Amino acid sequence: MSSGKLVILNHPLIHHKLALIRDERTGTKDFRQTVSEIGMLMAYEVTRELPTTAIEVKTPVGIAKAQTLAKEVVIVPILRAGLGMVDGITTLIPTAKVGHVGVYRDEESLLPHEYYAKFPSVIAEAEVLVVDPMLATGGSVSHTISLLKERGVKHISYVGLVGAPEGVKKLQSEHPDVNIFLACLDEKLNELGYIVPGLGDCGDRLYGTK
Secondary structure: OOOOOEEEOOOHHHHHHHHHHHOOOOOHHHHHHHHHHHHHHHHHHHOOOOOEEEEEEEEOOEEEEEEEEOOOEEEEEEEOOOHHHHHHHHHHOOOOEEOEEEEEEOOOOOOEEEEEEEOOOOHHHOEEEEEOOEEOOOHHHHHHHHHHHHOOOOEEEEEEEEEOHHHHHHHHHHOOOOEEEEEEEOOEEOOOOOEEOOOOOHHHHHHOOO
16 A cells, blocks of 8 residues: 655745635635645645656647646545535546545534445446545545545545644544645644644635535
8 A cells, every 4th residue: 555645835925825715804706715725735746756658649730749638636625614615626527527425523522424425337447536624523534535446446635725633633643644735734623623834624614605
């Protein structure tokens, strides 16, 4: 089993946009747009090592040696906050298919409970990006990765905006083969399981439900 890596994406545009979504004064429209934009910026880096196949293409003036993606890409957002990053990623990879996983976190035990899972038929052989903006306890992401592995998926990366050390540790412990891509690694979790300083409840801020 290959060993996964932890990558914190250190890019000026990502830092600039993170500052905007951290700000409690940022409204729903700007928050949603900026989360999507960060997703697109991250996708460029996350897909850097996707496997390609060599092909030849006839141009107007000759034959060019070229590369094309060797595998399907499937994005799996964890409902509902994960949906906020999908449009940005599919802007870069318009051929990507999208699966969906519904997992909610019990407010007392902080344990994940699955209520929905639907995946494209090609998922076992695809390069899969599990997308959830916040890696807090890591329970929902780890649970989703387990679901994918049960379906035979071998190539999985997690893509998120802000993580806590506790969530990173859980993923690395339970799924050491999975790459972890974050825009920022924050300080800790508070007693309610929220990332500090974080950006609040990402789902509520995306959809204006609080």
